[in-house]
Amino acid sequence: MIQVFAFYLFATIVVASAAMVIFARNPVHSVLWLILAFFNAAGLMVLLSAEFVAMLLVIVYVGAVAVLFLFVVMMLDIDFAQLRAGFVSYFPLGGAIAMVLLVELILGIGAWQAGSLNLAQRTAPLPEATPNIEAIGQLLYTRYIFLFEAAGLILLVAMIGAIVLTHRARGGTRPQNIDKQNRRRPEEAVRNVNQPVGQGVDLGGVEL
Amino acid sequence: MVDLSQYLPILLFLAVALGLSSAFVFLPMLVGRLTGSHKPDPEKLSEYECGFPAFEDPRSQFDVRFYLVAILFIIFDLEAAFLFPWSVSLGEIGWAGWTTMMIFIFELVLGLIYAWKKGALDWE
Numbered sequence: 001m002i003q004v005f006a007f008y009l010f011a012t013i014v015v016a017s018a019a020m021v022i023f024a025r026n027p028v029h030s031v032l033w034l035i036l037a038f039f040n041a042a043g044l045m046v047l048l049s050a051e052f053v054a055m056l057l058v059i060v061y062v063g064a065v066a067v068l069f070l071f072v073v074m075m076l077d078i079d080f081a082q083l084r085a086g087f088v089s090y091f092p093l094g095g096a097i098a099m100v101l102l103v104e105l106i107l108g109i110g111a112w113q114a115g116s117l118n119l120a121q122r123t124a125p126l127p128e129a130t131p132n133i134e135a136i137g138q139l140l141y142t143r144y145i146f147l148f149e150a151a152g153l154i155l156l157v158a159m160i161g162a163i164v165l166t167h168r169a170r171g172g173t174r175p176q177n178i179d180k181q182n183r184r185r186p187e188e189a190v191r192n193v194n195q196p197v198g199q200g201v202d203l204g205g206v207e208l
Numbered sequence: 209m210v211d212l213s214q215y216l217p218i219l220l221f222l223a224v225a226l227g228l229s230s231a232f233v234f235l236p237m238l239v240g241r242l243t244g245s246h247k248p249d250p251e252k253l254s255e256y257e258c259g260f261p262a263f264e265d266p267r268s269q270f271d272v273r274f275y276l277v278a279i280l281f282i283i284f285d286l287e288a289a290f291l292f293p294w295s296v297s298l299g300e301i302g303w304a305g306w307t308t309m310m311i312f313i314f315e316l317v318l319g320l321i322y323a324w325k326k327g328a329l330d331w332e
Contacts, residue, residue, distance in 0.1 A: 002212055046215070056289055064282040071278045074270040137297025140290075141305035148290075148308060152315040155283045159319040162279040163328045166272045175330060 003047060010043040027073040035066045052133035276328060287316050 013036065020033040038061045045054035130138075140148055195201065240246040255261055294301075294309045301308075323329055 006212065047212075052293060055292075060282070060285055060289055064278070064285045068275070068278040068282060071270060071274045075272060075275060131296075133293045134297045134300070137293030137295075137305075138300050141294055141297070141301050141308045145304075145308050149311055149315070152312040155286060156315050156319045159280065159283050159316075160322060162276055163323055163326055166276045167326055167328045 006043070007047055010040045010047065013037075013040040014044065027076075028070065031066060031069045031073055034069065035062055038062045038066065050132050052136060273331070280323060280328070283316065283319070287313070 017033045017037040017040065021030045021037065024030045024033055038057055042054040042057040042062075045051070045057060193202075237246075290312065291309070294305065298305060
């Protein structure tokens with residue numbers, strides 16, 4: 001009973017907030033609605049006893065991806081009036097994409113009613129008592145090792161690409177060089193002088 | 209469907225957090241109205257001392273450097289997330305699984321060294 005109630009609560013909020021993502025006028029509000037949708041999708045994953053996937057949704061999607069979306073939205077110089085002006089010209093393309101999605105939905109429902117698919121290479125289901133996270137771990141690092149390492153390489157490429165695209169040395173700043181500070185010896189910094197009385201101090205080229 | 213009764217403590221925590229935070233918000237408003245100190249006027253509602261009238265749109269453009277910080281965070285966040293199933297199933301997957309993870313970490317350490325050497329981790 002409580003499961004059914006929780007499912008309908010989470011599912012309704014997911015669908016409603018997903019609708020608000022596309023209906024919100026302000027892109028920042030869209031991202032905030034998206035975060036709500038992610039949270040409730042995590043709740044749905046908990047209902048499926050996929051706790052690790054729920055944790056991933058919260059940590060990776062809410063914690064990192066949504067923040068990245070927020071930064072991207074804040075970085076774009078969006079003129080809202082200009083954004084809405086193109087609605088009519090973009091309508092045919094958008095309508096075509098919507099029609100494709102609708103056809104896919106209809107085909108998917110039809111395929112679902114046609115019966116189950118007999119996959120040739122099926123992974124044997126793990127025993128019911130194995131926790132979700134252990135089940136993932138037992139497959140991901142042994143059977144799907146190639147995909148896992150490829151994912152690591154993709155992350156590496158993403159990191160290098162982001163650095164190449166966005167990082168550039170900025171002139172006019174004087175960053176702290178800790179290594180240089182630590183290598184400095186007293187002989188370079190301190191000078192002992194026998195100062196005669198009544199004469200000015202020779203600063204030796206020190207800029208004040 | 210899963211047995212949800214084990215999530216009862218989390219639900220209780222959520223309820224307590226919701227109750228406390230709404231109390232902090234609405235209790236001062238209620239007390240202010242009940243004791244008669246809630247008498248707003250234009251001078252009270254204006255920005256003074258700790259604020260000033262906004263002189264530009266708060267949606268100014270962000271520096272692109274925030275994007276680099278966010279993407280580096282995502283990548284190391286994912287790496288940490290992959291460590292969890294690895295650590296709980298290390299007994300079953302043995303040395304092969306251990307080596308897999310070490311190669312994965314090595315790939316990302318390469319990226320970390322690159323980012324460090326390029327100065328992408330420094331703000332200025």
